[in-house]
Amino acid sequence: MKFIKQLGVLVLILQLTQVSFANLVSQTIVLNKGQLLTVDSILVPYYAFNADTVFSQSNERLILEVGDTLSLSVLNNSSTAQQFILADFSISRSIAGGATEQITVVGQKAGVFIYSAGKSGNQIDSWGASGMLVVFDKKDAGKAKFYWNLKEFEFKKVLQLDAGNTVDWSDYYPDYFTVNGQGKDQLVGDAISNVKGSVGESILIMIANTGRAMHSIHFHGYHCTAQEVNSNRVQKGSSKDTFPVAPGDGLLLLLVPDKPGMYPVHDHNLIAVSGGGKYPNGIFMVLDIK
């Protein structure tokens, strides 16, 4: 009986310790409208959530550890009201043009989640404004981390959106495919997208599909383990070389390379390795393992 009491006290201490390690993470994101520069040097009207009022075509990442509290300020830097959705955290707010909304969420479980300026089918989230919120397990604190926010868009439909027209998505045929807002050659040297690591190292790769179309991501050279899945298509704990990432899905993959080398990772819907109707220009990254 005494032993059980001692054990209970120990558990309580451990829980309190856990709480004390939880952080309050304060972050601001700004919904900007600007111009995305495509891989073939065309400027496209585009939305993104950025760190400040300067437009960048890569959406800001929100990063927590399990137990952390996120205090998020969302500034709508446009002239019209927009939504802010964090579906996995039951957050749905309307933000007036020029207004700021304060949002607080707690990272209860590890995984890759999506925030956006609307639900799927809404116009603006299909127009760039969606990013990832990643909650890491504390044991992953020291691991190398890389992020792939997958999107695609059809240039004609973006122009229709920009003109304020309703878009018919039934014949959707995107012509640009991006990772963190960029296509293949724009990604060269990008430290967020292109994986660098060493043999035997534990590397985490976070993937979110914030577009409207399925993306099927194939790894050359290695299988990865699906450590956390926010998906109906991939089993947690499965080891695969090709991961289906449906719109709205998030995957947290563990890669432990067993050999050195340079290996591509690309969409195996090979049409999505294009940009502006040119190949190869789209979703194509590199693993560089020493």
Added chain:
Amino acid sequence: MKRIAALFLTLFLIANSYGQVDTTFNIWMWTTGKHNLHDGQTIKNYGFTIGVAVPTIPGPLLRVKQGQRVRLDVRNQSQGAPHTIHLHGLDVNQANDGVPSTSFVIEHKETKAYEFVAEYPGNYLYHCHVASVLHVQFGMYGSIIVEPKDREVAPGYTYGRDFNLLMSEADKSWFDNKPRHSTGDSVHAIFSLPKYEPDYFFVNGQSQQQIDTLVARSDENVLIRLSNVGYFENLIEFPEGVTATLITSDGRILPNKTVVDSLYMSQGERYGVLLSPLGNTQRTLKINYLHMFTGKKVHSEEVAFGIDETLPVDETAESTSVRLFPNPAHNEVTIGLKGSNETRIVLIDALGATHNPNIQLQGDEIKVDIKSFESGSYIIQVYQKDELVLSRSVVKF
């Protein structure tokens, strides 16, 4: 003296290189194929063959056993276009990865080799990685099966017979107006893509009435090996009245073996699904092809199952019980396999060159005429409908 030393060195290198390889495939790459479609039309495809042959879609099915070291001797005979082979899912090293910018290409009239160890059982793909979106569409792909020991796909899950279903599509306009000799064939060129609107939907390169019936015994578990090398997604609907258990994906055993009615398969994925015995009821498996961007169902194909109780209970693609005699042999080798007009024999000599010896079909045996060949060690391979069913060493004296 120098000549003798050189000869010994050459023999040592040959013996050393071949001594480490369990199975060798002699693959040729072409741009001069002709593939028959279900409606009587044809497309001029690219493709792979074993030895000299007219390529169709897909390339030959390569079956190997778990643990084997496998070598692909690959000859490019394609009027100028460089090609490679990417061993999709086999986790090979960079040199064998088949990506032009990080590995090597095989130019016209060159022969180069890829090697891999078949570590994990499962179904894999191989395809050209030069201007991939074109060369894959044009037919430069096939399946590799790594067979598990004792036909145990996972602990406690065994099968009596397996079938490989490789899904893809073809947009005939791409074949009719292909950028075959344009910059699209260059290794590093950027080229324009036409809109992809496929009008033919393949199961092992076949559509509708062309699709082979899968014949099994009524009382055996059947392993369905599913792969998608197309640009559309697939939704597989399994036969009603049969328990379909999803067991593997991408050559690995899944953490949870789940019973499924249907299964989505995206581009480049592979799955292994075990079907409980089919019984004596007519059954079909349905394959839906989903648009790559809208997800809408565009087309469906059906694969029928047939029952044949006369099939052997324990049939394997390459039975170790197959007799091959005499060995060493001087004039003729007899192989204890029943041949047909779709049987081909390939002899591979110590230098890797391939030969097509004369054969005679006699009952349940194949007689291979080797009297005109030089003395030495050979690998003798038997292909049925382009599928390797036997690979053995034989010594000619």
